Amino acid sequence: MKRVYAKEEVCIGCRLCEIACVVEHSESKNVIRAYKTETPRPVAGNVVEERGPLTFSVNCRHCDEPLCVAVCIAGAMVKDEESGVVRHNEEKCVGCWSCVMICPYGVIKMKPAAKKVSKCDLCNGRTMPACVQACPNRAIVYEER
DSSP states (O other), X not given: OOEEEXXXXXXXXXXXXXXXXXXXXXXXXXHXXXXXXXXXXXXXXXXXXXXXXXXXXXOOOOOSSOHHHHHOTTSOEEEOTTTOOEEEOTTTOOSXXXXXXXXXXXXXXXXXXXXXXXXOOOOTTOSSOHHHHHOTTOOEEEEOO
């Protein structure tokens, strides 16, 4: 299965990947509206980690044996066996945040206003995730390894 991978040696920490994710998951699909008028603002499915001069984007790894699916008491976290993508069904989510606490990568985010969670869905419906497409240095790749 294809996954998103970071190449930290060329990441400059511009955070365009985070912006692209927010816009892709917004109602308007417009960067100004997504950031200035949409309430609540969509949560980016990735996060840029910074450790001194080292920066890189971290996304859901869509694990082979996802712990978030195993601990989800409501069945809101599901692994699609055909595609391998770990998806979150917000309608089923009860906001216990067990998945947030167990994710070893720290990429499942809390949406406190909605008492739900948000995570990378690999931009369902797109051939390439928005974060990958937006990266000016090709520091994020979408490939099978």
